[in-house]
Amino acid sequence: MMDKTKTVVIGQSIRRIDAPGKVTGATPYPGDIDLDGQLWMKICFSQRAHARVLKVDASAALALPGVVAVFTSHDVPVNEYGLVMKDQPVICGPGGTIAGSDIVRCYMDYVAVVVAETEALAAQAAALVQVDYADLPPVFDAEAAMQPEAPLIHHNTPGNLLSHYRIRKGDMDEGWARAAVIVEDVYETTWQEHAYLQPEAGLSYIDEEGRVTVVVAGQWTHEDQEQIYHALNLPPEQVRVIYPAIGGAFGGREDMSVQIVLALAAWKLRRPVKIIWSRTESILYHHKRHPIKIRTRWGAAADGKVVAAEATVIGDAGAYNYTSNKVMGNANLMVSGAYEIPNLHIDTYAVYTNNIPTGAFRGFGAPQALFAAEGQMDRLADALGMDRVALRRRNVFQEGSLLAVGTPLPAGVSMDKVLDQCASASYWAQTAAGWQYQPPQQPADPARRRGRGLAIGYKNCAAARPRPGHRL
Amino acid sequence: MKVSIKVNGKQYEADIEPRLLLVHFLRDQLNMTGTKVGCDTSQCGSCTVHLDGKALKSCTYLAVMADGSSVTTIEGLGGSGLHPMQESFWEKHGLQCGFCTPGMIMATTAYLQHHPQPTEEDIRQHLEGNICRCTGYQNIVAAVKSAAEKMAGGD
């Protein structure tokens, strides 16, 4: 039992205070909250990957009895938003003062928002909204988007280049000269869906003090609030954001979904407005993990010391930044793995394309980068004829090791010990000849084979306010 | 269509549209939002309830089909206190965001009725119809195991 006279929590098993509501179903999630007199919203998404929206005709939708309003670009006071940079229109379409807000850049852009007395009516009306597009050439590959002849996705971003990070450490010629073996490969990862179990949902209303209030699941309450009051051109104190139970996020709710349009509708109509996305909508219309292409070359001396590594890391940001410049910054730091390598040459790019935007997802760029680093370590071990644990043990970060960017690691680095223990628990043994893999006995059933792989992951972990110049 | 459905021990008479799903009958008409909708396509198990004692995904079942039946939802499972399964999910950290939890609890309580002493492998096998995106399942399995032990011990 916990001694109540002291606030000792470390080493104690504390009962969760949120569990009773969750195990009884009493805790409300965004999709569970209703208000009397609420209206329902459906969003009309872009039907083009890249096009100028010439006209949005809502007359047929508005003619349906029970349809209360259809909002378009004309209704958004300041038609832009974004967590790190405001590069996305709230509703794409003509008539705004912000350059480029009439362009859809991917299939998840909004072109209209329908509000009706019931959810079914809103869906029926959404299908009646007519949009005229003038197609623009799209680009769906990040490397192609970097070429000079590629279509420009944002007028103010030449080369579609959102960010470029460089690491230059040591002397590459000297590094390669010391290498007994050099391995080179290309690693590619693809999009990945968060699939949090509560799909996007929310309710907006005008509270008793006249403030527009949005009840929604997110990961940055105050950033959501800021983006809403910016787009609605309201003073901050006129906008409230409330997060009930979230229903999973994993980075997928760092960027906004339904928040601004819900607030806009409640603000204009003075009635509560609710939306729940289907699973299909959730998968189609929120950001994903970055596909990253990594071309990389590593060299090691005969004794196993990794002496040089170079990498070109290209991340597909999709149509808007979301947290791409931050995620790719992380990939940039992690692509040389958990190893102190004296000579490094790394270039990391985040590139706009007309694909779905990409952003935060557990690991924040590290998993993709470490996939390449660990692949390279296995190839180096094989090229050297060295055990995979032994090679990692030879190079892994210690206290005081310098990170790729030159930052010394503080006391408390335990990677070597973690590696020893994981290896010992996973069919490796320390023998007179050093670490050796001792393959497990295979089950008799040939359909059940057992293999073991080994990889090291590490990741920075600190509060980082996602604004340029505001890293804590 | 007129239906009469018993939910958590109480009889409800309602006039409903034939296409209304049981999950929406529970959530929207009876305001019992403990039963969740995670996928609306019978994949995630968040909407699991008991229909005449058997676990059922209520997102793929018409409410009219439940006419004359008895439904138990997460709200009615524990009576006035917590069901041992609910307690075990709490104690063993069988949840994080908690969105899958009502469905997990309804699926596993129905299962234990006929398999009171499941092995860890049995539990894992049985949970294939329920998705959890947060926990990695380890603590869910531990919670079910612990609940089975508690229930066998009669407390």
Ligand code: FES
């Ligand atoms: S909502 Fe019924 S199985 Fe997912």
Ligand code: FES
């Ligand atoms: S606890 Fe979040 S989905 Fe299971």
